Amino acid sequence: MSTPAAAAEAAPSGGGKKKLIIIIAAVLLLVLIGGGAALMLMKKKQHAEDEDGGEAPAAVETSHAKPKPGTPPTFVPLEPFTVNLADKEVDRFAQVGVTLEVADPHMADQLKAYMPAIRSNVLMVLSHKTSAELLTREGKEKLAREIQRESVRPMGIELDEEEDEEAAATTKKKKKKKKAVESPVTQVLFSTFIVQ
Known part of the structure; x- marks a missing residue:
């Protein structure tokens, strides 16, 4: 059993x-x-x-979330630039310290990954300037806009170039409206600015 x-x-x-x-x-x-x-x-x-x-480039697909109010921005300092200026009558040079302000730390890490290309673009912009252009406030503000545009270009982000108001008015009539691209670099700050 x-x-x-x-x-x-x-x-x-x-x-x-x-x-x-x-x-x-x-x-x-x-x-x-x-x-x-x-x-x-x-x-x-x-x-x-x-x-x-x-x-669409991979860098543009990342979201650029706006920071919460009260959150401090992130700063990415660049090593100082020393360049010969485009003055023809005399040899002049400029030493410029630049710091980029970004909204979030993730974008700061992305900028650091592209730093050699960003430095090269900024050097090209600076080397085409004359001392007369850089000594005025308007010239410095224009340089800041150009540095902002060139600092995001290696990541595949194309910002519109600033033009004269008359030229911008005529091109707006000719071109279709494009969707405005928001720059991850919110501001360009100068830490040193010496022209000799």
């Missing part, structure tokens, strides 16, 4: 293992189907975004 009792106990446990295997297989199948559906939806969404906006 002991053998039929052992056989009776073995039968329910074997059936329980089969049920467990079937349940695990069903759950695994549901997870695979759900993952495949999610992947298909993500690809479809990405394809729709590519059609709407054309080619």
